[in-house]
Amino acid sequence: MPVFLNATDADFETAFTALLGAKREDSPDVDDVVAGIIADVRARGDAALIELTAKFDRLELTPQTLRFSQDEIADLVAQVPGPEREALELAAARIRAYHEKQLPEDAYWTDEAGAGLGWRWTPVSAAGLYVPGGLASYPSSVLMNAIPAKVAGVERLAIVVPTPDGVANPLVLLAAQIAGVDEIYRIGGAQAVAALAYGTETVQPVDKITGPGNAFVAAAKRRVFGKVGIDMIAGPSEILVIADGDANPDWVALDLLSQAEHDESAQSILITDSADFAKAVIAAVERNLETLERRAIAGASWRDFGTVIVVDDLDRAAELSNRVAPEHLELCVADPDALAEKITHAGAIFLGGWTPEAIGDYVGGPNHVLPTARSARFSSGLSVMDFLKRTTLAKMTPAALRAIGPAAETLAISESLQAHGLSVRARLDQLNED
Amino acid sequence: MPVFLNATDADFETAFTALLGAKREDSPDVDDVVAGIIADVRARGDAALIELTAKFDRLELTPQTLRFSQDEIADLVAQVPGPEREALELAAARIRAYHEKQLPEDAYWTDEAGAGLGWRWTPVSAAGLYVPGGLASYPSSVLMNAIPAKVAGVERLAIVVPTPDGVANPLVLLAAQIAGVDEIYRIGGAQAVAALAYGTETVQPVDKITGPGNAFVAAAKRRVFGKVGIDMIAGPSEILVIADGDANPDWVALDLLSQAEHDESAQSILITDSADFAKAVIAAVERNLETLERRAIAGASWRDFGTVIVVDDLDRAAELSNRVAPEHLELCVADPDALAEKITHAGAIFLGGWTPEAIGDYVGGPNHVLPTARSARFSSGLSVMDFLKRTTLAKMTPAALRAIGPAAETLAISESLQAHGLSVRARLDQLNED
Known part of the structure; x- marks a missing residue:
């Protein structure tokens, strides 16, 4: 059962503060291991990459096979059925159109003292994108990372993706192809991050590394930060749904579960001004959990971190949501635009009952790489800006x-x-x- | 003597690559010490802050004196002479005017599928600014960090500044007052960063921490990154001047020295298409070093890291500069605008001989917090954007x-x-x- 709170209860503030402070993920401390791997790749280059890939991915590579050849990519990509290809192409077109609007403008003006002032934007020259292997090898994430880089004008975009036992995901390769990725390497883990940051005989170094990964990848990104730029270090992900009594409890239940099914550490929160609606959603979640393919994961997330809060009115809901600063915020209310005006901290807002969060994961257009674990208080989702930098200008x-x-x-x-x-x-x- | 290279020499590429890879600063590994300090502040709050301040700054505080009172600020600020006050006010007005132009616009549109899409910018609620104590306690840095935060709309802006032996810099307090800072605490080091990130009984936590500091401060910022946002981790700073034979060698020499006098690890690089000009600048540097107040520091920097490169033409100079990706780039050439078009990586460009870098440090308007140690390849100087975050919008x-x-x-x-x-x-x- 999820936590059920009523915002008018005397001990609500205590319970809510505990919710905000709860640690949902205990990342293993892998920093020493990662430091060793990075040093090894810096010292021995390709040889270290090959040895570590044999060890962790059970795959024997050579300097010639570290990178996918054009023929290999073509063969794998040809396996993707028509509907999946069309869906990826639709998603890519929509993501590209949205991100093209983010391109910032240069500026230059002369002020009253006669000084010329301004700035110019230029792209990062080379970027590397980490794509996890196995279960979490998401083609949608390839699009969400690669397209902003290419829209920004990054000339050289490399992907690293581990292929445990040599198994590659054809959809990941197709997504990379559609997005215009230039190089794809079958390496993963801290060793792949080290190769991107420092280069080896075969892998040229990049200037910026983005993309999600496990604890080893996160620790490696943190370590190479400074030598190269990185995006955020992602934590466990969350959704917060604000719904009124007229929302559809089945839809909201599925939206909560679409977050919960990602990860046992994921968190789904419902805030509503209707206690009856709250109960209907909880019942619908339980019902759907019975048949869901990933019910073990989603059930654990819902049981351990699921939270339902009943409030007096929607203003209070917005206030509580701002304290959570959720990664994903759905406003399933009669006037979502008015409520959105009251939101000060959220990674992405999904307005109205017809906008399930899953639309944003794939085809909406905005990026699905968003600030997790309350970091929407101070950071933004991935964007074209992550692959640009500003040079200021002054002329006396x-x-x-x-x-x-x-x-x-x-x-x-x-x-x-x-x-x-x-x-x-x-x-x-x-x-x-x- | 600085390194003197001719870009047409056979071994130039080797020497230039060595220059790019040279490590100019060996930061002591203080990570374990810092981890202990952060844990102590989290566990004991004010008591830990007071104990650590007594130990490191030889200053006995109480919870009541951790923060400067309004009266104390007024008394100190009254000590600032008129010319310094006017200079700070001019600088603040110009920095504010420049940064106001950076405020990004919200966007919302309906696409051909009928989907409403867009984004909204909102400020970070609370920010903390680290200001070093002692010799590097620069009022100009207070303006450069605090004004963008206030322009962005940050509601609560706190400064931490250590006051060794209880000595405060009146100019720092005045700069804070002019910039609209809300709270000033007389604490420093890793303990101040911990207090800003986690809060104590007296110091409310913030969402974002910016500002320069020593190795302890840098390690603490790296550790609290994720809990709060941080700006860059600054490395040793550098200037690169591209000058033609008609530039003024004395001016260029002083510009190179204005970087060198910051720090023994600072680096000053001249690239010119005139060997005679190169020699004239070297002579002028030596001459000025004889009388410069900070000649020990500037001399060490020039001797250990100063570099002069003679090239065949200015296109080659731009190409080499782009590989350095300098923090500060001066273009002391006949047509600086044309040359600037060829620059792809630089923190700030100063156009023409009438624009010494020192103008940018104080009163130009652009920010002087800039990407160091070649990180202009992937990052930008401090701006209003560092205190804003973007929420994406989607409505089906x-x-x-x-x-x-x-x-x-x-x-x-x-x-x-x-x-x-x-x-x-x-x-x-x-x-x-x-």
């Missing part, structure tokens, strides 16, 4: 320097940075001579 | 769901995520019934 004229240079000199001296001051003073003196 | 209509829902169902099934598929199917079935 003699008049502009005359206007603002003395203040710079004063501040430089106050910070005991004499050469800073002199570099301005030398130019001002020249102006006074002219 | 029945017609939109009918158009794109089946593709989502197909992909969900292909990823063995049955509940995802059912959440879409249940709605499609309802539509078919209607």
